[in-house]
Amino acid sequence: xxxxxxxxxxxxxxxxxxxxxxxxxxxxxxxxxxxxxxxxxxxxxxxxxxxxxxxxxxxxxxxxxxxxxxxxxxxxxxxxxxxxxxxxxxxxxxxxxxxxxxxxxxxxxxxxxxxxxxxxxxxxxxxxxxxxxxxxxxxxxxxxxxxxxxxxxxxxxxxxxxxxxxxxxxxxxxxxxxxxxxxxxxxxxxxxxxxxxxxxxxxxxxxxxxxxxxxxxxxxxxxxxxxxxxxxxxxxxxxxxxxxxxxxxxxxxxxxxxxxxxxxxxxxxxxxxxxxxxxxxxxxxxxxxxxxxxxxxxxxxxxxxxxxxxxxxxxxxxxxxxxxxxxxxxxxxxxxxx
Numbered sequence: 001x002x003x004x005x006x007x008x009x010x011x012x013x014x015x016x017x018x019x020x021x022x023x024x025x026x027x028x029x030x031x032x033x034x035x036x037x038x039x040x041x042x043x044x045x046x047x048x049x050x051x052x053x054x055x056x057x058x059x060x061x062x063x064x065x066x067x068x069x070x071x072x073x074x075x076x077x078x079x080x081x082x083x084x085x086x087x088x089x090x091x092x093x094x095x096x097x098x099x100x101x102x103x104x105x106x107x108x109x110x111x112x113x114x115x116x117x118x119x120x121x122x123x124x125x126x127x128x129x130x131x132x133x134x135x136x137x138x139x140x141x142x143x144x145x146x147x148x149x150x151x152x153x154x155x156x157x158x159x160x161x162x163x164x165x166x167x168x169x170x171x172x173x174x175x176x177x178x179x180x181x182x183x184x185x186x187x188x189x190x191x192x193x194x195x196x197x198x199x200x201x202x203x204x205x206x207x208x209x210x211x212x213x214x215x216x217x218x219x220x221x222x223x224x225x226x227x228x229x230x231x232x233x234x235x236x237x238x239x240x241x242x243x244x245x246x247x248x249x250x251x252x253x254x255x256x257x258x259x260x261x262x263x264x265x266x267x268x269x270x271x272x273x274x275x276x277x278x279x280x281x282x283x284x285x286x287x288x289x290x291x292x293x294x295x296x297x298x299x300x301x302x303x304x305x306x307x308x309x310x311x312x313x314x315x316x317x318x319x320x321x322x323x324x325x326x327x328x329x330x331x332x333x334x335x336x337x338x
Contacts, residue, residue: 004079011227015158019328036065067094095128108133114249135251156327162231162262177204180237185210234264242268260314283314
């Protein structure tokens with residue numbers, strides 16, 4: 001079985017490649033963030049990619065060349081399945097050409113399809129895939145125009161990538177805190193995190209540099225570049241906060257699984273589907289309002305034994321039911337490739 005995996009370089013996509021391999025696939029990777037008209041030693045440079053995005057005409061030219069490259073690669077290696085975890089760079093007409101080769105098209109889209117950034121793309125493109133997986137359990141009911149290709153599949157993590165070993169004193173000092181948050185800056189997040197800051201506790205934010213331009217700049221400790229760094233942040237914080245993006249469209253985000261996989265204690269905003277994934281109050285803690293969150297932060301900072309019990313139970317649940325190996329196996333069974 002051959003899988004052509006179209007994906008940007010990231011810890012999660014590396015985990016998915018490993019899961020495909022563990023399920024017996026021969027995996028070929030094509031980076032969707034390469035600059036096709038630069039020399040090979042420059043075409044995957046992150047700085048160059050950011051510059052390219054500022055010039056629409058160059059970006060369109062790059063995308064056009066990249067799509068031609070994708071078609072040629074499919075014709076050359078003849079994969080059984082073209083798989084992507086995003087794929088916004090792939091033209092619908094390219095998907096049609098590839099499907100005509102007898103290749104199954106599958107997308108496990110990790111983003112919120114109702115978010116403004118992706119919604120129009122989703123409406124235009126999702127129907128071209130044989131299988132379009134998303135973490136929103138209501139996706140097929142909400143978008144009945146589909147031909148049954150919209151599938152619910154929760155996200156997951158590979159605990160091996162989040163195993164924390166060999167933390168030195170410098171790292172321990174850097175990552176240790178009462179509460180940590182890892183993620184991008186959004187207005188609703190800034191509003192909530194300001195209230196946590198006002199508790200006067202040791203509170204650290206990791207993620208996009210845009211936090212430096214926010215009212216929480218003094219709490220920002222920089223980006224985390226690897227799953228190992230993310231794991232250290234979650235495991236060394238007493239509490240790791242999880243807030244899903246707005247608008248809430250059902251399902252839970254990747255952090256829901258990363259935090260317990262790293263051996264971290266999680267407080268998440270309440271999502272209906274979370275109860276189907278973890279036992280609330282036993283494997284994960286939740287909040288509905290800012291006031292409830294603040295009270296639970298105070299409670300769990302003062303109750304280490306209770307915190308540790310939930311942390312261990314959450315980790316065991318990920319191992320049992322929520323690994324990427326299990327999810328990729330489900331995908332291959334669904335598309336009937338094994």
